[in-house]
Amino acid sequence: MKLFIFKEEVIRWLDQLLRERILVAPVQVQGSTLFQPVSKVEEIAFDFGNTTLSPKGWFLPSTEVLFSVQSNDGQPKLVPATVEKDAVIFGMRPCDARGIALLDAPLLREPGDTLYQERRARTSIIGLSCRHVQPECFCTSVGSAPNDPNHVDILLTEIENGYLVQVITEKGKALLPEALAESEETLPPPLEPQAVPVKEVTLAIRELFNNPYWERLADRCLHCNICAYVCPTCYCFDVRDYSNKGNLERVRSWDSCQAPGFSQIAGGYDLRTTKGARLRQRFYHKLLYFPEQFGAVACVGCGRCVKSCPVNIDIREVMSDLQQLEAKSGC
Amino acid sequence: MDSELIHQIRNQACDLLESGTVKGVIGYERASDGLTARPVFAYEPAAVERLVFDETCTHNLVKYLLDKKAEKMAVVVKPCDSRTINLLLNEKQIKRETVFIIGVTCPGVVETSWNYKGQTLQARCQTCQFSKPLVYDFLAEHEPVERPKGELYLNIQEMETKPIMVRRNFWLEQFEHCVRCYACRQVCPGCYCPQCFVEQLDPLWVGIRIAPKENELWQIMRAFHLAGRCIGCDECQRVCPVDIPLSLLNRKLEKEVKELFDFQAGLNPEGQPPLATFKKEEELGFEE
Numbered sequence: 308m309k310l311f312i313f314k315e316e317v318i319r320w321l322d323q324l325l326r327e328r329i330l331v332a333p334v335q336v337q338g339s340t341l342f343q344p345v346s347k348v349e350e351i352a353f354d355f356g357n358t359t360l361s362p363k364g365w366f367l368p369s370t371e372v373l374f375s376v377q378s379n380d381g382q383p384k385l386v387p388a389t390v391e392k393d394a395v396i397f398g399m400r401p402c403d404a405r406g407i408a409l410l411d412a413p414l415l416r417e418p419g420d421t422l423y424q425e426r427r428a429r430t431s432i433i434g435l436s437c438r439h440v441q442p443e444c445f446c447t448s449v450g451s452a453p454n455d456p457n458h459v460d461i462l463l464t465e466i467e468n469g470y471l472v473q474v475i476t477e478k479g480k481a482l483l484p485e486a487l488a489e490s491e492e493t494l495p496p497p498l499e500p501q502a503v504p505v506k507e508v509t510l511a512i513r514e515l516f517n518n519p520y521w522e523r524l525a526d527r528c529l530h531c532n533i534c535a536y537v538c539p540t541c542y543c544f545d546v547r548d549y550s551n552k553g554n555l556e557r558v559r560s561w562d563s564c565q566a567p568g569f570s571q572i573a574g575g576y577d578l579r580t581t582k583g584a585r586l587r588q589r590f591y592h593k594l595l596y597f598p599e600q601f602g603a604v605a606c607v608g609c610g611r612c613v614k615s616c617p618v619n620i621d622i623r624e625v626m627s628d629l630q631q632l633e634a635k636s637g638c
Numbered sequence: 639m640d641s642e643l644i645h646q647i648r649n650q651a652c653d654l655l656e657s658g659t660v661k662g663v664i665g666y667e668r669a670s671d672g673l674t675a676r677p678v679f680a681y682e683p684a685a686v687e688r689l690v691f692d693e694t695c696t697h698n699l700v701k702y703l704l705d706k707k708a709e710k711m712a713v714v715v716k717p718c719d720s721r722t723i724n725l726l727l728n729e730k731q732i733k734r735e736t737v738f739i740i741g742v743t744c745p746g747v748v749e750t751s752w753n754y755k756g757q758t759l760q761a762r763c764q765t766c767q768f769s770k771p772l773v774y775d776f777l778a779e780h781e782p783v784e785r786p787k788g789e790l791y792l793n794i795q796e797m798e799t800k801p802i803m804v805r806r807n808f809w810l811e812q813f814e815h816c817v818r819c820y821a822c823r824q825v826c827p828g829c830y831c832p833q834c835f836v837e838q839l840d841p842l843w844v845g846i847r848i849a850p851k852e853n854e855l856w857q858i859m860r861a862f863h864l865a866g867r868c869i870g871c872d873e874c875q876r877v878c879p880v881d882i883p884l885s886l887l888n889r890k891l892e893k894e895v896k897e898l899f900d901f902q903a904g905l906n907p908e909g910q911p912p913l914a915t916f917k918k919e920e921e922l923g924f925e926e
Binding site: 336337338339359360369370442443523526527529530531532533536537545547549558560561562563566567568571582613614615616617618619621623624 | 669670671674676677678679697702705751752753815817818819820821823824825833834837839842845846847848849873876877879880881
């Protein structure tokens with residue numbers, strides 16, 4: 308027997324949840340679907356492939372204050388930023404949940420990113436299995452699946468009239484509504500997104516560092532930050548201090564390895580001056596450096612970069628190209 | 639897809655590469671969705687087989703010439719894009735002799751995104767004034783092109799009737815979604831400063847926050863830097879990941895410059911853009 312919840316009960320359940328805590332869910336904003344805190348259940352978009360931006364922004368916001376220093380009668384007082392309320396994210400796709408789990412590796416590692424850690428601890432995740440494979444996605448090639456129950460607290464899978472409910476963690480159990488029914492239905496068979504040769508290129512691409520392929524690929528690249536900003540696993544940021552009438556704030560904002568000046572260091576020296584070097588860094592971090600450091604490819608196969616790139620730099624195609632180049636160079 | 643047109647482009651590209659006239663040809667090829675187009679750089683004669691041209695070739699390829707100043711390049715240029723060539727010649731960013739322009743007659747391009755091809759012409763094509771490029775070395779033309787006769791600036795005129803606070807709030811709401819990915823700048827052929835004002839880091843000119851005030855400053859400065867210079871390719875609007883209608887802002891400034899100076903960017907290879915010109919007799923509008 309599986310736990311089951313009717314569609315109208317889901318609405319009631321979410322309504323209950325948003326009275327107690329912040330409810331973050333997919334919302335239609337112009338042509339985009341974005342994860343945002345909602346004040347009414349009616350704002351939620353239930354029918355979507357995946358969101359335009361990944362849900363990482365809830366845990367690692369595009370801009371946040373890390374701490375402030377306030378001056379009280381000449382006495383500076385350090386005020387760390389804190390997370391005010393518990394939250395629940397509804398509607399996270401399994402690939403994106405895996406993305407958050409991947410972010411945990413660098414951000415929860417000792418000494419840990421305090422704010423990220425706090426948001427992570429105080430946010431529960433209600434996942435939503437994919438009903439359709441998108442033409443750009445490839446989650447099964449990078450260790451996930453359209454119905455992967457790992458990395459969420461509760462996983463909902465849509466069937467007729469409602470959702471099958473899988474409770475994964477204790478945190479998830481605490482969220483459960485009373486109005487759960489039971490169902491004889493079995494989980495729908497898993498969807499099969501396309502296969503991409505990830506395993507074949509990971510760790511082996513080291514040999515291709517100086518291959519002219521990167522400069523050629525970069526010919527077309529605009530070096531905007533779109534791929535990094537839509538990516539569930541990119542986590543680079545910039546930090547600056549701001550002062551205002553004796554008070555000070557330390558702020559961090561997203562940054563991207565594709566941006567000019569990203570790799571500029573003290574004295575003005577730039578480690579990656581060519582477009583090819585910058586573009587190569589993106590793929591090397593995902594397919595070589597991150598796996599070496601944390602044991603998994605820093606890609607969840609959501610396909611957002613494929614879909615959003617204005618000049619069609621397609622990571623799936625890059626991986627196939629790399630595979631062919633490796634075969635040619637015999638490494 | 640007009641196969642005769644493509645045949646002409648490929649032949650010309652092949653000749654240029656085989657004869658060593660150019661180092662490479664910047665054109666369009668089929669994207670990974672098998673449906674739309676993407677930019678391609680062909681350096682060997684064999685690569686010209688990848689070149690295509692159809693109603694999904696929306697990109698303004700002239701931008702790429704700014705990365706390839708050291709060698710002579712050929713570039714496939716639609717009528718609208720040809721204004722970019724003039725703009726960059728006006729502003730001394732490219733040399734005419736280091737560019738070979740493969741002009742194409744264009745029936746207009748449709749709205750596209752990855753794996754999506756729209757049915758109707760882009761708004762800019764509905765008011766396009768040109769059926770062939772203003773400047774070219776070779777013209778690929780086949781079927782006669784009919785231009786729709788849409789009236790320019792209709793949406794601007796509509797916007798102008800709204801009260802200032804309505805307009806202001808409209809734009810502030812739009813800028814709120816901006817993630818400062820700078821795709822609008824990176825794709826813009828008029829944005830070529832060696833160091834953009836938002837990358838002035840020491841001291842910092844614009845805060846790093848991805849937040850309404852900073853976004854607004856970025857967007858307004860970007861638009862003003864393009865006043866009288868934007869040639870209307872609408873690439874900025876196409877690439878924006880959060881769908882900010884940047885064209886509306888750019889067209890408004892274009893209209894202002896047209897009314898004030900009777901000038902539109904990129905129509906002539908010679909001549910100075912008005913905002914890069916200073917005349918002693920001009921009234922400055924403030925006490926001198």
